[in-house]
Amino acid sequence: MRNQPPLSLHIPAPHARPGEKPDFSYLTFPEPGAARRPHILTPEAEMRDMPYSLIRVLAEDGRAIGPWAPHVAPETLRRGLRAMMLTRFFDDRMFAAHHQGKTSFYMKSTGEEATAAAPSLALLPGDMCFPTYRMVSFLMARDYPLANLVNQIFSNAADPMRGRQLPLLYSARDYGFYSLAGNVGSRFGHAVGWAMASAYKNDDKIAMAFVGDGTTAEGNFHEAMVFASVYHAPVILCVTNNQWAISSYQGIAGGEETTFAARGIGYGLPGLRVDGNDFLAVYAATQWAAERARANHGATLIEFVTYRVAGHSTNDDPSRYRPSDEARAWPLGDPIERLKAHLIALGEWSEAQHEALARALHEEVRAAAKAGEALGTLGQNPPPKREMFEHVFKTPDWRNLEQRRECEVAP
Amino acid sequence: MRNQPPLSLHIPAPHARPGEKPDFSYLTFPEPGAARRPHILTPEAEMRDMPYSLIRVLAEDGRAIGPWAPHVAPETLRRGLRAMMLTRFFDDRMFAAHHQGKTSFYMKSTGEEATAAAPSLALLPGDMCFPTYRMVSFLMARDYPLANLVNQIFSNAADPMRGRQLPLLYSARDYGFYSLAGNVGSRFGHAVGWAMASAYKNDDKIAMAFVGDGTTAEGNFHEAMVFASVYHAPVILCVTNNQWAISSYQGIAGGEETTFAARGIGYGLPGLRVDGNDFLAVYAATQWAAERARANHGATLIEFVTYRVAGHSTNDDPSRYRPSDEARAWPLGDPIERLKAHLIALGEWSEAQHEALARALHEEVRAAAKAGEALGTLGQNPPPKREMFEHVFKTPDWRNLEQRRECEVAP
Amino acid sequence: MSEMSMIQAIHSALDVMLGRDPNVLIFGEDVGYFGGVFRATEGLQAKHGPTRCFDTPLSEGGIVATAIGMGAYGLRPVVEIQFADYILPAYDQLVSEAARLRYRSGGEFWAPITVRAPYGGGIFGGQTHSASPEALFTHVAGLKTVIPATPYDAKGLLISAIEDDDPVIFLEPKRIYNGPFDGRHDQPARPWTGQEGSEVPEDYYKVALGSAAIRRQGRAVSVLAYGTMVHVALRAAEESGIDAEVIDLRSLVPLDIDTITASVNKTGRCVIVHEATRYSGFGAELSALVQERCFYRLEAPITRVTGWDTPYPHAFEWDYFPGPQRVAEGLRRALEA
Amino acid sequence: MSEMSMIQAIHSALDVMLGRDPNVLIFGEDVGYFGGVFRATEGLQAKHGPTRCFDTPLSEGGIVATAIGMGAYGLRPVVEIQFADYILPAYDQLVSEAARLRYRSGGEFWAPITVRAPYGGGIFGGQTHSASPEALFTHVAGLKTVIPATPYDAKGLLISAIEDDDPVIFLEPKRIYNGPFDGRHDQPARPWTGQEGSEVPEDYYKVALGSAAIRRQGRAVSVLAYGTMVHVALRAAEESGIDAEVIDLRSLVPLDIDTITASVNKTGRCVIVHEATRYSGFGAELSALVQERCFYRLEAPITRVTGWDTPYPHAFEWDYFPGPQRVAEGLRRALEA
Numbered sequence A, B: 001m002r003n004q005p006p007l008s009l010h011i012p013a014p015h016a017r018p019g020e021k022p023d024f025s026y027l028t029f030p031e032p033g034a035a036r037r038p039h040i041l042t043p044e045a046e047m048r049d050m051p052y053s054l055i056r057v058l059a060e061d062g063r064a065i066g067p068w069a070p071h072v073a074p075e076t077l078r079r080g081l082r083a084m085m086l087t088r089f090f091d092d093r094m095f096a097a098h099h100q101g102k103t104s105f106y107m108k109s110t111g112e113e114a115t116a117a118a119p120s121l122a123l124l125p126g127d128m129c130f131p132t133y134r135m136v137s138f139l140m141a142r143d144y145p146l147a148n149l150v151n152q153i154f155s156n157a158a159d160p161m162r163g164r165q166l167p168l169l170y171s172a173r174d175y176g177f178y179s180l181a182g183n184v185g186s187r188f189g190h191a192v193g194w195a196m197a198s199a200y201k202n203d204d205k206i207a208m209a210f211v212g213d214g215t216t217a218e219g220n221f222h223e224a225m226v227f228a229s230v231y232h233a234p235v236i237l238c239v240t241n242n243q244w245a246i247s248s249y250q251g252i253a254g255g256e257e258t259t260f261a262a263r264g265i266g267y268g269l270p271g272l273r274v275d276g277n278d279f280l281a282v283y284a285a286t287q288w289a290a291e292r293a294r295a296n297h298g299a300t301l302i303e304f305v306t307y308r309v310a311g312h313s314t315n316d317d318p319s320r321y322r323p324s325d326e327a328r329a330w331p332l333g334d335p336i337e338r339l340k341a342h343l344i345a346l347g348e349w350s351e352a353q354h355e356a357l358a359r360a361l362h363e364e365v366r367a368a369a370k371a372g373e374a375l376g377t378l379g380q381n382p383p384p385k386r387e388m389f390e391h392v393f394k395t396p397d398w399r400n401l402e403q404r405r406e407c408e409v410a411p
Numbered sequence C, D: 001m002s003e004m005s006m007i008q009a010i011h012s013a014l015d016v017m018l019g020r021d022p023n024v025l026i027f028g029e030d031v032g033y034f035g036g037v038f039r040a041t042e043g044l045q046a047k048h049g050p051t052r053c054f055d056t057p058l059s060e061g062g063i064v065a066t067a068i069g070m071g072a073y074g075l076r077p078v079v080e081i082q083f084a085d086y087i088l089p090a091y092d093q094l095v096s097e098a099a100r101l102r103y104r105s106g107g108e109f110w111a112p113i114t115v116r117a118p119y120g121g122g123i124f125g126g127q128t129h130s131a132s133p134e135a136l137f138t139h140v141a142g143l144k145t146v147i148p149a150t151p152y153d154a155k156g157l158l159i160s161a162i163e164d165d166d167p168v169i170f171l172e173p174k175r176i177y178n179g180p181f182d183g184r185h186d187q188p189a190r191p192w193t194g195q196e197g198s199e200v201p202e203d204y205y206k207v208a209l210g211s212a213a214i215r216r217q218g219r220a221v222s223v224l225a226y227g228t229m230v231h232v233a234l235r236a237a238e239e240s241g242i243d244a245e246v247i248d249l250r251s252l253v254p255l256d257i258d259t260i261t262a263s264v265n266k267t268g269r270c271v272i273v274h275e276a277t278r279y280s281g282f283g284a285e286l287s288a289l290v291q292e293r294c295f296y297r298l299e300a301p302i303t304r305v306t307g308w309d310t311p312y313p314h315a316f317e318w319d320y321f322p323g324p325q326r327v328a329e330g331l332r333r334a335l336e337a
């Protein structure tokens, strides 16, 4: 046995680095329509092939095909399209605002808009989403006021987080959008607890939570999976696999060893792998898992396969670690273009309508940004200092009061 | 959709509670010899059935059958038998010593002795085991001095841990036995790091780590699995599923949703499920995974299916939460009896030899306990106070020195 | 009223709250059918039903995360961490999530959770059954930290904690679950029966968070203590004959700063006692606060009597544990100076 | 010798140690190909090879656990936690494992690991990119905690940390990676060029752990500070015209208690400055130690100038951050009293 070569340490490396040709050969995709659709009450043991498949609905020609093609009103599809387009305009504008020093930080979701817009429309009022920082399209699909977003991003006096939170770490309870934080993954288990509470109260609400591919490596991912599995929590747990975690490709998170959807198997949970750039597939998979959850059949793990087109954040330059044309080589296309093509194929949309909508949304974003700027950008017209000492506790304690006085008189 | 019954919270419950008939119908076992044995270099994708099978070698009649039957010298088997028997005598004696106030705490491994004795003999010198607190048979199989164990259990002046550690949380570097601690699971990742270090150094040593069924729910279980998978660490990661975690049955850890071996699938790691009361099966599975690791093919997850015959610890009375005759109903038998029958079937052992060995071991334990008692039991003849202040750091800092003085003059 | 041990009082608080408020539920390792390794939840599952009090996977991070999510939904989860030593896997959840949820969400979400954990030494529990981690929580804005010293307080404070809309770390000095241990380990253990603080109403009542109790009036020196150390301090005062004023802080956050300063301004001397390691322990904050507020009345250095700066050493239990003689020595030092 | 910024000095320390000792290796999130979000490891993978400096899964607990296991094998892992805010998922590993491994195993195993983490505020990083968690480590017996304030010290201390056989938490004040920020946020940022402490040898050298540096001699009041706050304190002394003695602690554990007591015994007054929340912060320990050891020489209450007891509030960066004016105000308070 000692005659074999010595051990060596395997360090995963991506297929292409800057200067090299983008290479997505590691991804093998079944054709749209090919993945089977088990009944929602199917036992997990009969679905262990699903994590290695890929649920796709939208064909090249814009048609929705196969068993996963959902029944969605064209009006809903148009709302989804609008939300994704609005997100993209908004992201661009706010990213630019960062370069102009109007905010401290921003993150775009370019290319991933369907993974949040479709669930937003597939969930019911009262359900709760536990999002990542790349999911503003969820709020866009629910007509959350742009002013709230802008005021938080600019940390001005009208910031609904009262100046305490980073830009883009939103909270919108009434819109079914749970409070974000900068630590990745630590709300995954909250979703399970929230869903368990709904079941405990014999309510009918479900929760849906998201982490990135990178974040699956955190212990709290596992803990949430365990609790969801053991208590049959009515929750949909999602991994948005956008191929990158800052500069680390998904192989560093284990993505070359198996799929992220396959993690479900280890907990006896169904694992669906879904084309995340296919609005209809995302919608259909969400609905499948939601129905299963509402039928008291517990949790589902969904991997949305997508691509992070933008840099990680305003601090990041992805051309330092991946081919600068990698996004263009991404084989699953653009979620906006694909949904647009589908609506046109249905006869429910036209190039002219699309252009008109784009102009309107562009103007909407411009107006919201201007209004926010008028109220104040970072460092101009912040909320009153006293907000620093509120909400540490429900009622300030003597330290909060003393320190507030000390701070207010401070030079 | 809102017309269905409301949600309700599922709380798992075991098949039998005190006063009820033991019920292991939830366990389905293939016959000994039935599980297939893939080649050690088989890709994980071709082994996804293994976690749902059960590797068994020893038949009812004591013969070793099927593809997993290992080639083990009878001498090795006798060493294993001796280690298991010694463990059982030792456990009984130390448990009794606790009742006599000679130590603060003790935990028995009754029924699970094969899961540590067999790996101890299957691993090579230089390999490192990262054990749980129920694995003294690992040390017994390597002739670790009983005096060391006893002196630690009695916390006397000759305690190799110098009075600083609980009884039975041993450390025996030269015997390939890593330092135990009371927190469950937090050394699982150390094993992965240790194994990665071996690979980094182009060494040929591997690591083997254990957690209990209950402990699989900790985040650090997952983190270790992720690192082992991503870096192809030469490590064997084991779950000793003894059906109980203190008073919680394995369903509370997710054991009713799928097998613990199936957790491997989610990381692209082979998952073997093994009869933990079958010394030969444990030995064979360890060897399989060890060869795979040494061949640079990375980690394996092994679930050893066994039963915790004793209470959790000296503080526990299992008849409060499970049928008191549950141990007797356990379908996989007693590892000592089964190995004994095998050796006898081989013509390598006899009842008379067995009895003689039992007498000798009993006496060995008695003598070791007596010698330890003579040196001192808990509170009698402890190590010198200065030991309290050593090894906090490699070199004591001024606080250690000041406080040592303060303590030594203390009233 | 009836006589209760501290563990019975805690059990009673949980029982009362399960009965009063359908949003209260209890979970943790071994707390369900079995009733907890210290029996705090004995019989509660049978009485209130399996969803009101249940076992969890062995995952402290998962337990606290689940509780926070339930709290955000509107429940009032009360979770047990089996030993305070094992709270650290949940530390990130407590610090980064529970403590900040209300603040960061502009008041939209909060975590009205109670995290119970038996803590402290004196039971030969070694390094992993003896921890006193209170200072790790007091440093964190947004967490409350409560430690009772009597059965009466344990019940009243626990009910306050459960009804509190902020996250509360409720540390239970396990050495005094069954009797008021004063550090004289060579003497027979006393039960709570007949001891002060053991008369406990069977029904609902509260002891407010943030008010200390003066357990012994005195003029010579102020002793600040909590948990088991209150009893050790009382014993030290008795044995030394020093007229110490013994203050049981009861809650470290919020802290009853007025009672502390009033006492030290009166006595001019101060001894702080805790089991945790000294360096950066909660005693450091107390010392800093006292000298900031009572500087001109202090006649001697503030003295800390604490665990040593080592891990909790199994065989040296009584050398590590700050017993009445070490506390008395501290009192003498504070007086001699 | 050449001029280096602090991040360059750290980079140089890592480069030197990779070159000298084949048992040194570096890993963490984004530290490999990319070179780290603050560029501390830029080019090291290309220069030393992919197994010497590599990316890890996003799992701080896994990173530290892996490092401990490697340390037990005999390597000297140096790991990066991307922001100190994210060290908490690894907290149990650091406290229950790294800190106690040598002690509990009777010296058989130990964890010679270095955990680097950018820490502190001043960069509009909000609640999750501004943490100053040093007090969470100083309370833990068995951990060392080191914080440099200049490029020269950063390199010398980091090399000492890597060669140290105990686990070291190495907190890097990220606000001064590129220049010695003194809190005047309305003025243009200064680079390290030409500043004291920016002349750094290219090769191997060490600054011993446990020795403080007096950055400014003074007779009126002693200021205890570390990290960014050293520069703020120097500025405050200058602006206020107060003859302050500014002590840069450099390591909190081990602490240079002699330098501290000698200074306070000389000045009779003491101001402690840190960014972390005040309550149970490391300033509390410093305050307690100083009054224990210098009580009879103190002429005024020890003053703490610190972050407020709130989460780090994004929009209020300069109200929260203890700037030179607040420190100067603290100096005046210490003198007036």
Ligand SMILES: Cc1ncc(C[n+]2csc(CCOP(=O)(O)OP(=O)(O)O)c2C)c(N)n1
Binding pocket: A132, A134, A182, A183, A184, A211, A212, A213, A214, A215, A216, A242, A244, A245, A246, A308, A312, D029, D058, D082, D086, D089
């Ligand atoms: C606990 C924690 N560790 C590290 C970070 C720093 N960080 C922020 S985002 C990120 C990458 C996340 O990648 P992924 O989960 O794939 O999400 P994506 O950004 O691709 O949407 C990292 C490392 C963090 N925010 N929290």
Ligand SMILES: Cc1ncc(C[n+]2csc(CCOP(=O)(O)OP(=O)(O)O)c2C)c(N)n1
Binding pocket: B132, B134, B182, B183, B184, B211, B212, B213, B214, B215, B216, B242, B244, B245, B246, B308, B312, C029, C058, C082, C086, C089
């Ligand atoms: C982090 C942590 N949480 C809780 C405990 C308390 N505890 C000790 S053993 C145990 C049960 C472990 O069960 P399992 O993993 O199945 O191992 P077994 O005892 O069956 O061998 C528990 C809850 C602990 N030691 N550490």
Ligand SMILES: [Mg+2]
Binding pocket: A212, A213, A214, A240, A241, A242, A243, A244, A245, A246, A308
């Ligand atoms: Mg990603």
Ligand SMILES: [Mg+2]
Binding pocket: B212, B213, B214, B240, B241, B242, B243, B244, B245, B246, B308
């Ligand atoms: Mg078990």
